[in-house]
Amino acid sequence: MMQITERDTRGAAVEAEMREPVLATHDVGVRYDETKVALSGVNLEFAAGEVTSLIGPSGCGKSTFLRCLNLMNREIPHCHIDGEIVYDGHNINTPDENLYELRQSIGMVFQIPNPFRKSIRDNITFAPRCHGIKDKKRLDEIVETSLVKAALWDEVKDKLDKSAYALSGGQRQRLCIARTLAMNPKVVLMDEPCSALDPIATFSIEDTIGQIAGEGISVIIVTHNIEQAARISDKTAYFLLGEVVEWGDTDAVFSDPKDKRTQDYLTGRFG
Amino acid sequence: MKSLQKHQLERVGKSLTGFCIAVVILVVGSLVVMVAQRGLSAFAVDGVDLWGFLSGVTWNPHQPDASGAPTVGALPMIFGSFAVTLLSCLFVIPFALGSAIYTVEVNPKFGNTVFRPALELLVGIPSVVFGLVGLTIVVPWIRGWSGGTGYGILAGSLVLAVMVLPTVTSLIIDALNAVPAAYRMSSSALGGTRWQNTWHIVLKAATPGILTAIILGMARAFGEALAVQMVIGNAATIPDSLVSPAATLTSVLTTSMGNEAMGTVYNDVLWSLALILLLMSLVFILIVHIIGNRSEVKHG
Ligand SMILES: Nc1ncnc2c1ncn2[C@@H]1O[C@H](COP(=O)(O)OP(=O)(O)OP(=O)(O)O)[C@@H](O)[C@H]1O
Ligand SMILES: [Mg+2]
Numbered sequence: 174m175m176q177i178t179e180r181d182t183r184g185a186a187v188e189a190e191m192r193e194p195v196l197a198t199h200d201v202g203v204r205y206d207e208t209k210v211a212l213s214g215v216n217l218e219f220a221a222g223e224v225t226s227l228i229g230p231s232g233c234g235k236s237t238f239l240r241c242l243n244l245m246n247r248e249i250p251h252c253h254i255d256g257e258i259v260y261d262g263h264n265i266n267t268p269d270e271n272l273y274e275l276r277q278s279i280g281m282v283f284q285i286p287n288p289f290r291k292s293i294r295d296n297i298t299f300a301p302r303c304h305g306i307k308d309k310k311r312l313d314e315i316v317e318t319s320l321v322k323a324a325l326w327d328e329v330k331d332k333l334d335k336s337a338y339a340l341s342g343g344q345r346q347r348l349c350i351a352r353t354l355a356m357n358p359k360v361v362l363m364d365e366p367c368s369a370l371d372p373i374a375t376f377s378i379e380d381t382i383g384q385i386a387g388e389g390i391s392v393i394i395v396t397h398n399i400e401q402a403a404r405i406s407d408k409t410a411y412f413l414l415g416e417v418v419e420w421g422d423t424d425a426v427f428s429d430p431k432d433k434r435t436q437d438y439l440t441g442r443f444g
Numbered sequence: 445m446k447s448l449q450k451h452q453l454e455r456v457g458k459s460l461t462g463f464c465i466a467v468v469i470l471v472v473g474s475l476v477v478m479v480a481q482r483g484l485s486a487f488a489v490d491g492v493d494l495w496g497f498l499s500g501v502t503w504n505p506h507q508p509d510a511s512g513a514p515t516v517g518a519l520p521m522i523f524g525s526f527a528v529t530l531l532s533c534l535f536v537i538p539f540a541l542g543s544a545i546y547t548v549e550v551n552p553k554f555g556n557t558v559f560r561p562a563l564e565l566l567v568g569i570p571s572v573v574f575g576l577v578g579l580t581i582v583v584p585w586i587r588g589w590s591g592g593t594g595y596g597i598l599a600g601s602l603v604l605a606v607m608v609l610p611t612v613t614s615l616i617i618d619a620l621n622a623v624p625a626a627y628r629m630s631s632s633a634l635g636g637t638r639w640q641n642t643w644h645i646v647l648k649a650a651t652p653g654i655l656t657a658i659i660l661g662m663a664r665a666f667g668e669a670l671a672v673q674m675v676i677g678n679a680a681t682i683p684d685s686l687v688s689p690a691a692t693l694t695s696v697l698t699t700s701m702g703n704e705a706m707g708t709v710y711n712d713v714l715w716s717l718a719l720i721l722l723l724m725s726l727v728f729i730l731i732v733h734i735i736g737n738r739s740e741v742k743h744g
Contacts, residue, residue, distance in 0.1 A: 243633060245629070245632070245633055248629070248632055272632075272635070273635045273636070273637060274635065275635070276632070276633055276634060276635035277635045280633070280634070281630075281633040283626060283629065283630060283633075285626060287624065287626040287627065287629075287630055289627055289630075289631070289645055289648070289649065290627075290648060290649040290743050291648060299631070299634065299636070299644060299645070300634040300635060300636070302644075303634065303635060303636045303637070303640045303644075304635060336742050336743045338743040349630070352630075352634065353633075353634070356634065356635065
């Protein structure tokens with residue numbers, strides 16, 4: 174009960190921004206190798222400052238959907254995206270969308286924490302540098318603010334020039350989050366960011382996610398951990414066999430699922 | 445009963461593999477000892493001055509100098525060996541790196557089905573073939589524009605470059621392939637262009653492997669004898685240009701070793717040259733290990 178109240182308070186703070194979705198999909202589908210349909214007819218909306226969980230059984234297309242949102246699927250050969258993905262008022266699923274700029278606004282964190290083989294500082298400055306920021310002072314600022322936002326600053330502020338591999342798994346994942354935040358994104362996509370972490374590291378990532386959302390960023394997270402979805406998200410979408418079966422406020426989806434299949438999944442009667 | 449058999453089997457396995465190790469160590473060890481012993485006897489027994497040997501520029505072992513000591517200045521050969529090695533490296537690095545990047549990052553399909561097999565074919569070609577090709581193509585070509593004989597360090601470096609290129613390229617390809625795909629994924633998810641990803645992320649992560657590839661290529665170039673000897677001109681002087689005849693440690697060894705009787709001063713100083721080769725390859729291997737350890741210490 175306590176948690177829900179907390180979430181509502183935070184939700185209220187960004188309520189004003191919550192009206193207009195930053196990101197929306199219209200009838201999005203994905204085919205691999207032309208014939209294999211992995212996803213079809215997905216219509217979802219994501220608002221600023223909101224955490225959305227994507228849940229569902231393995232192989233139902235959650236990662237595939239997530240990779241549509243920053244067009245990472247374009248990096249996969251023979252992967253074709255149908256439908257409209259509207260970001261910032263325009264459809265990004267067009268051949269001439271500038272992927273480099275898009276991915277500045279829509280960041281992504283992966284399942285396995287994978288910092289680059291560089292120092293902690295260089296891990297964070299990589300993206301800003303790629304996007305043309307050269308000023309040393311500005312870069313230092315970015316390093317600090319991103320690490321603070323990712324709740325890692327206090328732990329690493331004295332060893333910024335040490336290898337990122339000197340960090341623990343949970344710290345590495347928060348570094349990956351910080352690295353994404355360095356670009357000041359409007360949306361952060363996370364694909365099972367805690368599945369390689371222990372419970373304590375998981376909680377700290379969840380905290381971080383709450384803070385990021387508090388900054389007005391729209392967080393979209395794939396998770397296999399249903400309790401985690403309940404704990405951290407405002408909205409939940411349930412995927413099954415490449416379709417969204419149910420989507421709505423997390424409380425509603427969990428307490429009173431509309432669809433029998435969602436109910437079965439949440440109560441563990443899936444399969 | 446059965447466990448006893450297993451126990452015995454364990455022992456047999458242990459002693460068999462142990463025996464193999466012992467043989468290898470014995471062979472390598474006695475090789476090193478022998479080269480060192482013979483190589484040092486020039487200084488210890490024949491009274492050759494070590495510093496004079498390393499810094500002297502006249503190589504004429506049959507002709508004693510004014511004081512009666514043999515004139516064995518090995519600097520021209522030492523210089524020649526380093527010159528061909530470094531110069532061939534300079535030729536190799538851009539092409540090896542470029543084609544490895546193309547293979548791994550740009551067009552893996554072509555790289556893996558056409559380029560890689562072609563490289564592997566080249567690795568197997570005996571060095572004498574490279575020497576022959578050098579002799580019939582490179583040397584006349586250099587003669588054509590330089591006006592000299594065409595033999596020299598440039599010809600030697602070019603032949604060596606072609607010879608070590610496949611090995612170095614293959615090793616660099618391996619190093620690039622060993623960079624986790626996740627790095628590329630996350631750097632493109634951060635909005636890096638392919639070039640930024642390759643330059644700042646992939647090459648950076650693969651640097652120890654790339655350096656190792658280059659050092660191993662250098663070691664091979666430094667130690668190559670036959671192909672170099674065929675095109676370098678075999679004049680034991682420090683050449684005044686890249687296109688005049690020179691010599692390397694290996695080329696002098698291959699041209700002279702058979703002609704000198706064991707135990708003569710000439711024969712002993714040839715062993716000293718061999719000792720330098722051995723020490724250098726030791727240095728190369730050491731560098732490779734240091735590179736490996738350093739990146740391990742730094743990034744775990
Ligand atoms: N690169 C690919 N090429 C071909 N098919 C793919 C590819 N990636 C995913 N698929 C297929 O698309 C479907 C959806 O996969 P996806 O990875 O999106 O599922 P998921 O919901 O993320 O599963 P998990 O929970 O196990 O991560 C699966 O049937 C999978 O086999
Ligand atoms: Mg997945």
